[in-house]
Amino acid sequence: xxxxxxxxxxxxxxxxxxxxxxxxxxxxxxxxxxxxxxxxxxxxxxxxxxxxxxxxxxxxxxxxxxxxxxxxxxxxxxxxxxxxxxxxxxxxxxxxxxxxxxxxxxxxx
Amino acid sequence: xxxxxxxxxxxxxxxxxxxxxxxxxxxxxxxxxxxxxxxxxxxxxxxxxxxxxxxxxxxxxxxxxxxxxxxxxxxxxxxxxxxxxxxxxxxxxxxxxxxxxxxxxxxxxxxxxxxxxxxxxxxxxxxxxxxxxxxxxxxxxxxxxxxxxxxxxxxxxxxxxxxxxxxxxxxxxxxxxxxxxxxxxxxxxxxxxxxxxxxxxxxxxxxxxxxxxxxxxxxxxxxxxxxxxxxxxxxxxxxxxxxxxxxxxxxxxxxxxxxxxxxxxxxxxxxxxxxxxxxxxxxx
Numbered sequence: 228x229x230x231x232x233x234x235x236x237x238x239x240x241x242x243x244x245x246x247x248x249x250x251x252x253x254x255x256x257x258x259x260x261x262x263x264x265x266x267x268x269x270x271x272x273x274x275x276x277x278x279x280x281x282x283x284x285x286x287x288x289x290x291x292x293x294x295x296x297x298x299x300x301x302x303x304x305x306x307x308x309x310x311x312x313x314x315x316x317x318x319x320x321x322x323x324x325x326x327x328x329x330x331x332x333x334x335x336x
Numbered sequence: 337x338x339x340x341x342x343x344x345x346x347x348x349x350x351x352x353x354x355x356x357x358x359x360x361x362x363x364x365x366x367x368x369x370x371x372x373x374x375x376x377x378x379x380x381x382x383x384x385x386x387x388x389x390x391x392x393x394x395x396x397x398x399x400x401x402x403x404x405x406x407x408x409x410x411x412x413x414x415x416x417x418x419x420x421x422x423x424x425x426x427x428x429x430x431x432x433x434x435x436x437x438x439x440x441x442x443x444x445x446x447x448x449x450x451x452x453x454x455x456x457x458x459x460x461x462x463x464x465x466x467x468x469x470x471x472x473x474x475x476x477x478x479x480x481x482x483x484x485x486x487x488x489x490x491x492x493x494x495x496x497x498x499x500x501x502x503x504x505x506x507x508x509x510x511x512x513x514x515x516x517x518x519x520x521x522x523x524x525x526x527x528x529x530x531x532x533x534x535x536x537x538x539x540x541x542x543x544x545x546x547x548x549x550x551x552x553x554x555x556x557x558x559x560x561x562x563x564x565x566x567x568x569x570x571x572x573x574x575x576x577x578x579x580x581x582x583x584x585x586x587x588x589x590x591x592x593x594x595x596x597x598x599x600x601x602x603x604x605x606x607x608x609x610x611x612x613x614x615x616x617x618x619x620x
Contacts, residue, residue: 234490236521237530243484243491243522264482277418304564306443306602307406307590307611313421314444314600315476315524318483 244318252328254285255336261321262288265311285335292329301325373458376466376502376510379581380427381615382538382552383570384589384597385514388468388502390454391429396620399425403443403590403613406603423592427452443591445478450496458504470498474593479522491522496594498536508542516554518595527560534598546576550583554598568601583615 249257262270262282269275270282280295281287291297300310302322309316316322328334377387380399391397405419425439433454440447450472458466474494481487495518502512514536523530538552554568572585588603588610589596603609 234493234521235495235519235530236488236490238491238521239523239526239528239530240484241526243486245485260482264480304602305406305609306600307419307609312419313442313478315478321483 240318244320247320247324249324249327251334252324252331253334253336254288254328257324258288258328259285261317261325265317269312289333292325292333298322298326298329371460371462373460373466373504376458376504377512377540378548378574378576379550379583379615380617381583382512382540382550383572383583383585383615384568384587384592384594385512385536385538385552385554386452386468386470386498386500386594387538387540388454388466388500388512390433390435390452390468391427391619393429393432395429397427397617398620399423399427399615399617401425401592401613401615403587403592403611405590405611406609407586407612408608408610421590421592439593441592441596443593443596444476446593446596447475447477448472448593458502464503466502466504468500468502470496470500470594472496472594474595476522484522487522494518494520494595498594510540512536512538512552514538516594516598518598520595520599523599525560525563525565528563528565528599529558529560532559532599533557540574548574550574550585554589554601556598564602565599566601566604568597569605579619581615581617583617585613585615586610587613 266282269278270280272281272283274281280291282291301317303309306314377389379387380389380397381387401423403421404417421441421443423439423441425437427435427437429435435452437450450470452468452470454468456463456465456467458464476492476494479487479492498514498516500512500514502510504510516534516536519531521530534557535555536552537555540548540550542548550572552570556567559565566588568587568589570585570587572583575582588605589601590611591597591600603611
């Protein structure tokens with residue numbers, strides 16, 4: 228225990244993440260796990276903790292990206308606004324993956 | 337026996353209330369007991385920075401702090417009410433000069449434990465300053481292994497080492513500087529060095545018997561270029577009411593732990609992107 232509390236490390240986001248290279252992003256294989264890990268603790272069906280919509284299905288996520296600025300809310304550097312609420316901001320590689328998914332046309336699978 | 341007991345209780349009540357009068361009388365005078373300067377700060381914090389005030393021996397203070405979301409979004413989030421973060425903090429006085437504290441903040445789900453200890457006390461014909469040490473260790477439990485595959489437990493830890501140097505300049509004005517070293521084992525911004533230095537500057541100006549205006553500013557000394565994070569500036573008011581100190585303020589930092597408000601403040605006073613907040617402390 229003592230050694231744990233005396234261990235300094237010098238890591239940043241790049242040190243703890245791998246590059247994710249996906250040729251064509253789709254919801255089933257790439258996006259659903261990110262949403263499930265980070266969003267549905269509040270954006271469940273029904274939503275809890277004051278969340279205003281559910282993100283449990285492909286159509287929910289599609290709707291949030293097209294009409295509710297999902298990408299803006301996860302990529303802002305304003306920690307008072309960022310989702311997940313209360314931070315931390317998602318690692319950049321996951322945000323990039325969602326952006327890539329949107330650019331490629333938001334395929335389901 | 338019974339009567340004796342009742343008599344004793346009555347007597348002790350009288351004695352206590354008499355004592356209370358004396359204490360109440362002393363609260364707002366600037367009397368110096370043993371020539372020590374008293375009550376440079378009335379709150380345990382100036383706004384975000386720790387003040388040189390400590391909790392008395394065997395006393396427990398509970399502090400609830402809120403920072404609402406940015407007020408710039410106006411009614412959409414009711415000036416930040418919808419995006420509030422909260423910190424619950426218990427501080428216990430082992431002695432008058434040594435305090436320990438534990439807290440949990442909803443900003444990145446941070447658990448924190450700290451020690452605060454007075455080294456030197458401002459005194460007439462003695463030290464011109466009060467000097468207090470502050471150390472804390474933080475555990476960020478919001479980091480997820482799913483997002484950061486190589487995450488280890490130690491990456492969640494952060495440390496603060498701080499010296500709080502205050503001077504009660506006059507009966508109304510107190511100033512503080514706080515040289516600070518803090519280390520986050522994990523930083524979100526890649527270019528930011530994990531070990532960081534800052535100088536805190538703060539002050540309290542009494543406006544009335546129960547009111548004061550408080551300001552503190554954190555000058556980060558090795559912020560990475562192009563970092564999205566800003567130096568925290570906070571302005572607030574202290575209001576004393578009986579056993580409470582109520583502190584209301586505006587700040588461009590939403591985090592409430594030292595590493596958070598120095599390292600991860602994102603608001604900006606220039607464009608109205610600031611947070612309303614308050615600290616409410618209650619002594620038990």
